[in-house]
Amino acid sequence: MRSVSVIGIGETKMGKLADFWLRDMIKEAGEKAISDANIDRNQIEALYMGNFASQYLCLQGHMGPLASEVLNLGNIPTVRTEGACASGGLAFRQAYIAVAAGLYDIVLVGGAEKMTHQPTEVVTTGVAGAADYNLEVSIGATFPSIFAMLAQRYFYEYGDVREQMAMCAVQNHDNAMLNPDAQMQKRITVDQVKAGFPVAYPLTVYDCSLVTDGSAFVVLAATDVAEKLSKKRIVEIVGSGHAGDTLTIATKKSLTTLYATVHAAKQAYQMSGLKPSDIDLAEVHDCFTITQILNIEDLGFFEKGKGGRAVMEGKTAASGQIPINVSGGLKAKGHPIGATGLSQIYEIVTQLRGEAGARQLKKANIGLTHNLGGTAATCVVNIFRGR
């Protein structure tokens, strides 16, 4: 399989985009990515679209041809991928495989989700489809309740990290202050998080990611093609991994080590020949604050049980040894579900190109993305290096 690189990126602002329907978001983010790649749209050979909940929230399936029509891509093949909150990461993974295989030279990958037009209870029901309806949702489990159980088990096995979870939210909000695309732009404190409206113990509303409208796109090209086309720094995919786990929480081997992450990360590290300490920055899937702590441990940045302490010591802050979610993450940039995996890549490429403006990190040559679906039942990890 041959080398593949990212040559174009685009995203909408994240948030409550009242005047933007799916078509409008896709058009804005898709056109930005095509323009950024410095290609003609006729050069695009296939389209991969991540979307999770639009069949329920918008009565709209078949997102591939919808996006192809909006972006005027003709008769190219399209596919929508769905793996809950990892739907965008899966679109990227399938596109990567097809280009690496030599089937296509240039492909477009996008994600979009429209969520804020629905009442909270409808969003909650739609999102709960990422768990098992019969065995979990129908008996009252929702995602906050499931991740609250993971947090409680973590407390039991490794000690209470309530304060450290809150600090994840604080740092992500701090980071989002410098990201113009972020949904949240206000600082919060650890005390505010802990005293927030209770959702499912120990999670308060400040421990939960956001309900977001948004879209993000990237253009992939075979690296040899990219070198001829691109006028910007080429960002090569040097590692890619994809793993899964059972759907239900009752059947997991562990509630505090998420094996889908462990396996996907192992693949990506092996392929790249890199180790966790080689990574300059990472965007990880902080659907809840406890997940961010689990993620930075499962990705090998910190030992199991030590992630919370690392957060408190500032090691994951923008100025720390391994900046996590400098975009603001799902918690503060926002979580437009099917677009999230692509928006993570948008941030890494922006940083690796040195185009991140006020939030630009000094050292940004190797970046990692981690996109998780459901109760860690789907995980895609990618490692990128600027050439």
Added chain:
Amino acid sequence: MRSVSVIGIGETKMGKLADFWLRDMIKEAGEKAISDANIDRNQIEALYMGNFASQYLCLQGHMGPLASEVLNLGNIPTVRTEGACASGGLAFRQAYIAVAAGLYDIVLVGGAEKMTHQPTEVVTTGVAGAADYNLEVSIGATFPSIFAMLAQRYFYEYGDVREQMAMCAVQNHDNAMLNPDAQMQKRITVDQVKAGFPVAYPLTVYDCSLVTDGSAFVVLAATDVAEKLSKKRIVEIVGSGHAGDTLTIATKKSLTTLYATVHAAKQAYQMSGLKPSDIDLAEVHDCFTITQILNIEDLGFFEKGKGGRAVMEGKTAASGQIPINVSGGLKAKGHPIGATGLSQIYEIVTQLRGEAGARQLKKANIGLTHNLGGTAATCVVNIFRGR
């Protein structure tokens, strides 16, 4: 890219499976395919799942890990693909690419849909998500009405084929009589079809495919691996094509030539070095009877405008020059949407192995599948040859 073959197949009976929920159907069809392939489940490296409407009809997304859990596949990567009624074909296509690329040696591909537990109006709304909600569905268009417009346009351009459409239904019902998995097992007449309950002129209820519960799975392997493993006739994928079109009917270049089919077929023929006259049998996407006539023309079996006459002359019957839908097709075998593309492959492999019992064709060495999504906005065509 290397050669890939089908080494295992399995499907449920199609129909109203009142006691079968998604898990039960997936377990039955998936276990059959694994057993048929003569492999241990630990050899399966990835799972691709086609599903269209379960997020709406069953409040269940994230079908990949659901199926992986049911089939006890551990931490392998999974992805759900969705492209309306071509969701199963897309799963197969992505799996094919990954194995052909050398990423995996053995993968499992499945599709499942649970539909009959919902009232007709709920099914109609869910299925309409394959069209554009804002531009088509919200103003009253449903799939029967859209395909009725295609039929009327065909009548205008090429002459009335009402009788010939009815004959497609008659032949598919005849074929289903010999398929124990088929939902419908009764003969009908041309007069019955024409006098059926009117749905959208010229379509009556007998011109429309069925609402079906069902699941189908196939096991793919790199052909060199398949040769070592398989105790049955290996069925090689010698051609594969995937193309698309705009989502909305208003933006199509033609309503009587479906260009997604034309382009996907062209790719598959070119890759295989075969021409339409080389094909021994085909399973084509007869969501409506008019679609079957369009398909056999767009696939090159008959000239545009001449498909109806060929049907009346018996050329597409099981005893004809190019048997179409010997399984009974979507019309009579049934249309469990996300499983349909895999069930078509099930039939072709069964025929190419000589395992089709009472409906076995005498000449079955090269078979074609054609899976269409929405208003021909997604199309996957595959050509298979027995080795």
